[in-house]
Amino acid sequence: MIRRAVAGETENRREGGASRRQLTWYLFFRVLFIILFLTGTIIYQLHSGLDRPHPALPYLYLLAGLSCLHALMSAIMLRAVRGLRVFTQAQIAWDLLFATGLIYVTGGIDSLFSLLYLIIIISGGIFMTRREVFFAASASSILYGSLLDLQYYGYLPQLGGLAFPQQVSESDVFYAVFVNVLGFFFTALLTGMLVDRLRRSEQALERRTVDFGELEELNRTILASIGSGLMIVNPRGRVRSFNAAASRITGYTLQEVYDRKVRELFPGMGVYDGGLLPVSRAEVRVKDKHGGLRTLGYAASMVKDPQEQNLGLLVTFQDLTHLKAMEGQLKRADRLAAVGQLASGMAHEIRNPLASISGSVQLLMEDRNVSEENRRLMEIVVREADRLGNLLTDFLVYARPNPPELVEEDVSALLDDLVEMVNADARFTFVDFSREYAPGGRMPVDRRLFRQALLNLLINAAEAMGGRGKVLLGLDPDAGAVYVEDTGPGIPAEIREKIFDPFFTTKDRGTGLGLATVYAVIEAMGGSVELSEGSAGGARFTLQIPRGES
Structure with a gap:
């Protein structure tokens, strides 16, 4: 989804289209330029000490008012308009007409505002394709050349209060048209080249931005779904990262362990002792958040930046508690099997002599000639023989329990x-x-x-x-x-x-x-x-x- 959105924006810029945000800024700077222009004109009028205003001022105010009104209407229309390219072309066309009118009321060939055409061409290069920029340069050349030709042949209408130069030489007109037209097209050429290079750079940057975004999302997904606990310890021995598996194993959340000392959280984990300690493989018993003991198998390796500077220590660990319990059960089962084999071989060998001893002593006790002292000793023998028999019975139940009937x-x-x-x-x-x-x-x-x-x-x-x-x-x-x-x-x-x-x-x-x-x-x-x-x-x-x- 992100890729499609960025690709659409990239395609729009590749075709020379402007975004609504760019056009908004363009309209803002146009009004700002007009305000600065009028402010400069008023200040010049006041500081010149003229008895009466210059006759061109009313026309300048009229042009400025029309341009501000046009910018306001354009800003309102920008929210609803769909064809941004046509809208952009209309803005450039209006600016060309505004520049032509400004040159007209400020003396034609003597006007200093022919540079506005260059600014308009540069602005068009930001929003339009290279071909459209050359169209803007051609339109500037036609408008400026037509204005000077009309002035040269005396067909330029005289506005009230304005005085145009009456004697304009052919060479002056030709030179002014030649220099300005050459400047227009040269500016269009350079602007097109620079803007094309800028757009290619933006496209490459956007593609790289998308790639980095996808890599970041992929990295986040891997960290969230991996079964091993991952923890990053900075050079000061403090925890800076803790993935979901680490939280599941220890019970701690990232917020609870962030920036805490690793020796405080896991005292027996030998990854920091005044400095980071890489570990190939080790085990440690730690307490989880709820006080339960867990056996963790862990390894630690250094994390470095592209300049080979140590950024911290990456600690990976797994919960071996269940495996250790199973290992203990297997060892216990092995011992049980060994004891069972021993019991099956010795049970009868022990029971038969024991029964003979007990029976013989009981027969001796029936003799009336046995003294009381000897009788007490024989009772001890019988009692201990019975105890040994009970012990042997318990031992056989443990070592070789009968198959259960559930x-x-x-x-x-x-x-x-x-x-x-x-x-x-x-x-x-x-x-x-x-x-x-x-x-x-x-x-x-x-x-x-x-x-x-x-x-x-x-x-x-x-x-x-x-x-x-x-x-x-x-x-x-x-x-x-x-x-x-x-x-x-x-x-x-x-x-x-x-x-x-x-x-x-x-x-x-x-x-x-x-x-x-x-x-x-x-x-x-x-x-x-x-x-x-x-x-x-x-x-x-x-x-x-x-x-x-x-």
């Missing part, structure tokens, strides 16, 4: 049953439960595995709170989410990536398989486990189960 279950009722069950457990004596779900919430889950995952989360919450606090249970069947939130101290950021690893625990008597088992069984059902900070500062675990096709 069925639409009433998860609301399952949560109610769990609360009733744990209320009878001494570990939950001083734990209050809050429920954020409506009855009848159904989700596709394996009831046994899902119940085990939820029980592990409840036990973990009670232990984290030291047996005192509140546990919030929530359910959103439409989103396929169940969450468990406690009022404990929460989980420090430095260990959040390790809590799902097997055998990692912060408890003195913990096995490190509770949360690992939760992660394993939910992953077996095709879901995911997300850890976040609860509303009361504790930990919030969200079990996300994908909805099956209805």
